Amino acid sequence: MPELPDPADAATPVVDAADLLDRLRRAPGLASLVAEAQTTWRARVHAARDEAGTARVADGDADPGPDWRAFADAFPTFWEFTNRPR
Amino acid sequence: MRGIATVPSYVIMQPTTLCNLDCSYCYLPHRARDRRMPEAVARAVARTVNEWAAQAPRFSVVWHGGEPLAAGRAHLAALMAPFEGVEHHIQTNATLIDDAWCDFFVHHDIHLGLSIDGPRSLTSRRRTRGGEAAFDRILRGISRVRERGLSFAVLCVVSDPSPELAAPLYEFMAELGPTVLGVNIEEQEGVNHRSNAHDPARVRAFWAQLTAAWRRDPRIEVREVEWALRFAAAALAGQADELLPRRHDPIPTIGHDGGVLLLSPELAGFHSERYGDFTSGSVLQRPLDAIVAEAARQPSGWVAEYLAGVEGCRAACGYFGFCGGAHAANRYFEHGRFDGTLTRHCHNSRISLLEGVLDHARAA
Numbered sequence: 001m002p003e004l005p006d007p008a009d010a011a012t013p014v015v016d017a018a019d020l021l022d023r024l025r026r027a028p029g030l031a032s033l034v035a036e037a038q039t040t041w042r043a044r045v046h047a048a049r050d051e052a053g054t055a056r057v058a059d060g061d062a063d064p065g066p067d068w069r070a071f072a073d074a075f076p077t078f079w080e081f082t083n084r085p086r
Numbered sequence: 087m088r089g090i091a092t093v094p095s096y097v098i099m100q101p102t103t104l105c106n107l108d109c110s111y112c113y114l115p116h117r118a119r120d121r122r123m124p125e126a127v128a129r130a131v132a133r134t135v136n137e138w139a140a141q142a143p144r145f146s147v148v149w150h151g152g153e154p155l156a157a158g159r160a161h162l163a164a165l166m167a168p169f170e171g172v173e174h175h176i177q178t179n180a181t182l183i184d185d186a187w188c189d190f191f192v193h194h195d196i197h198l199g200l201s202i203d204g205p206r207s208l209t210s211r212r213r214t215r216g217g218e219a220a221f222d223r224i225l226r227g228i229s230r231v232r233e234r235g236l237s238f239a240v241l242c243v244v245s246d247p248s249p250e251l252a253a254p255l256y257e258f259m260a261e262l263g264p265t266v267l268g269v270n271i272e273e274q275e276g277v278n279h280r281s282n283a284h285d286p287a288r289v290r291a292f293w294a295q296l297t298a299a300w301r302r303d304p305r306i307e308v309r310e311v312e313w314a315l316r317f318a319a320a321a322l323a324g325q326a327d328e329l330l331p332r333r334h335d336p337i338p339t340i341g342h343d344g345g346v347l348l349l350s351p352e353l354a355g356f357h358s359e360r361y362g363d364f365t366s367g368s369v370l371q372r373p374l375d376a377i378v379a380e381a382a383r384q385p386s387g388w389v390a391e392y393l394a395g396v397e398g399c400r401a402a403c404g405y406f407g408f409c410g411g412a413h414a415a416n417r418y419f420e421h422g423r424f425d426g427t428l429t430r431h432c433h434n435s436r437i438s439l440l441e442g443v444l445d446h447a448r449a450a
Contacts, residue, residue, distance in 0.1 A: 017405075034319045
């Protein structure tokens with residue numbers, strides 16, 4: 001098993017942020033994967049709003065809007081990712 | 087993300103230190119002892135929380151353990167009673183759930199989080215105090231919840247992040263039917279000293295395979311995969327810098343004795359020569375809002391060291407925009423201090439995650 005960096009060497013940059021973003025933008029297949037995910041997210045919001053009897057999200061809206069906080073809604077231990085103070 | 091907010095969006099409560107299970111990877115130090123939270127602690131917390139909740143669209147009170155159901159329905163109800171205008175969440179191992187507990191969940195409008203690690207073979211580290219496999223008991227409790235039509239989330243621990251296990255894990259969970267699945271790679275934390283060093287290529291392949299399984303049938307939400315995609319979407323839209331919150335949520339964890347631990351529930355019950363008991367005060371001595379506000383205004387002790395560590399992550403790691411910095415408990419239990427940066431948890435659950443999702447996108 002490969003050894004991971006010693007914590008003492010932890011200040012060593014893992015990767016440059018600009019390079020990472022550039023890699024994301026250039027990654028073949030990522031845009032279509034994201035588009036599929038956004039379709040899924042919109043469908044979930046539609047379903048939730050239909051159940052609650054509130055207005056739907058417009059199909060062209062890439063972000064389902066302020067009620068997109070499904071992790072926080074559903075998950076007690078949501079501090080892993082959705083640390084969202086006002 | 088700089089500094090700590092003075093008002094959280096949720097608090098975590100420890101109604102008892104006791105857990106009826108004895109899982110081999112558990113980090114909790116006092117899980118064999120039933121140290122129960124007195125009602126006076128809950129009343130003191132509620133005095134602040136009710137004010138916070140009145141000013142927010144939503145505010146959550148998360149009952150965590152130990153095993154919160156081990157406190158019993160009567161005591162848990164008494165602890166919940168002082169709270170007004172909040173959402174109650176319970177994270178439970180499900181083994182104690184019966185119809186009476188389901189009635190309790192309905193009556194108190196509980197948001198449920200259940201803990202199971204996948205099919206029987208992947209849940210083998212969850213054990214009773216007698217050392218028996220807990221899988222059947224867990225599944226029996228979850229069945230009660232499903233029969234009653236109650237919504238639930240699932241949190242699972244993956245001890246062996248091997249790529250060939252990802253699809254069976256996802257398929258099991260999709261059949262189980264939670265709204266959300268959270269996938270925690272086992273951490274070297276607390277009293278669990280088992281190394282979490284894994285071959286990064288295999289962990290990355292695990293996340294890639296999990297992404298593929300979710301993509302084939304995205305009927306449940308997978309917290310990690312979808313957060314990575316959320317970041318990717320923001321990056322493609324040129325908005326990656328806007329994804330993380332501006333400040334850390336203080337996440338006050340209230341221990342059974344009223345001690346307030348900020349930022350890291352996993353540190354509850356631990357003591358260090360260098361950092362003491364990690365608490366920032368007790369709600370039995372000072373109001374919770376005063377404890378949080380002071381820590382936010384003038385961070386001291388380990389909290390100040392952690393915030394310096396976050397700045398270290400910002401300066402050193404290109405993944406900072408995705409994760410916001412290594413978690414406090416992972417820094418402490420892996421490095422022995424809070425101002426180190428890169429942890430094995432970072433590798434397993436952040437870097438390999440994002441790279442695995444990217445690998446899947448490229449290969450698909």
